[in-house]
Amino acid sequence: MKTILVTCAIIHFDEKILAVQRSATMKLPLKWEFAGGKIEAGETEEACVKREVLEELNIHIAVKKRLSPVSHAYPDFKIQLIPYTADYVSGELKLREHADYKLAHKEELLSLDWAEADVPIVKELLEL
Ligand SMILES: Nc1nc2c([nH]c(=O)n2[C@@H]2O[C@H](COP(=O)(O)OP(=O)(O)OP(=O)(O)O)[C@@H](O)[C@H]2O)c(=O)[nH]1
Numbered sequence: 001m002k003t004i005l006v007t008c009a010i011i012h013f014d015e016k017i018l019a020v021q022r023s024a025t026m027k028l029p030l031k032w033e034f035a036g037g038k039i040e041a042g043e044t045e046e047a048c049v050k051r052e053v054l055e056e057l058n059i060h061i062a063v064k065k066r067l068s069p070v071s072h073a074y075p076d077f078k079i080q081l082i083p084y085t086a087d088y089v090s091g092e093l094k095l096r097e098h099a100d101y102k103l104a105h106k107e108e109l110l111s112l113d114w115a116e117a118d119v120p121i122v123k124e125l126l127e128l
Helices: 045-057 116-127
Strands: 003-013 016-021 036-038 060-066 070-073 078-090 100-104
Touching: 003 045, 003 060, 003 116, 016 045, 036 045, 045 060, 045 078, 070 116, 078 116
Parallel strands: 003 078
Antiparallel strands: 003 016, 003 036, 016 100, 060 078, 070 078
């Protein structure tokens, strides 16, 4: 099975963090995730995460720190998920693909129903 490379952004709005909920029609319907998406050919991870966040949420971010990548096998595909912390910079948040969003303190994040690949990332975040 091919592994897809996906970046995602843990975006801080002051002391809160943005989580987004996948829509009912996406893969992993209604699961919570960090905004992001697949790396395109020739694209750096940082460029990918900034592009995906702008496409999905209409906001500009400053990318900060790379956290530990997570390899996860879903029943029908494998993913390597590469998380970056980031700060919100500008733009009005608009959901272009997702069903919902939440701005939460990091301790509140664990109670969401995350995509499985994201669970180790949320745990690492709690230890930072
Ligand atoms: N963006 C993002 N995707 C994640 C996370 N966790 C996780 O398992 N994924 C999976 O990684 C893949 C990211 O691909 P994507 O968002 O670019 O595309 P997609 O599968 O929604 O749409 P597509 O298959 O029509 O291109 C999705 O299958 C998604 O389920 C996460 O935190 N952020």
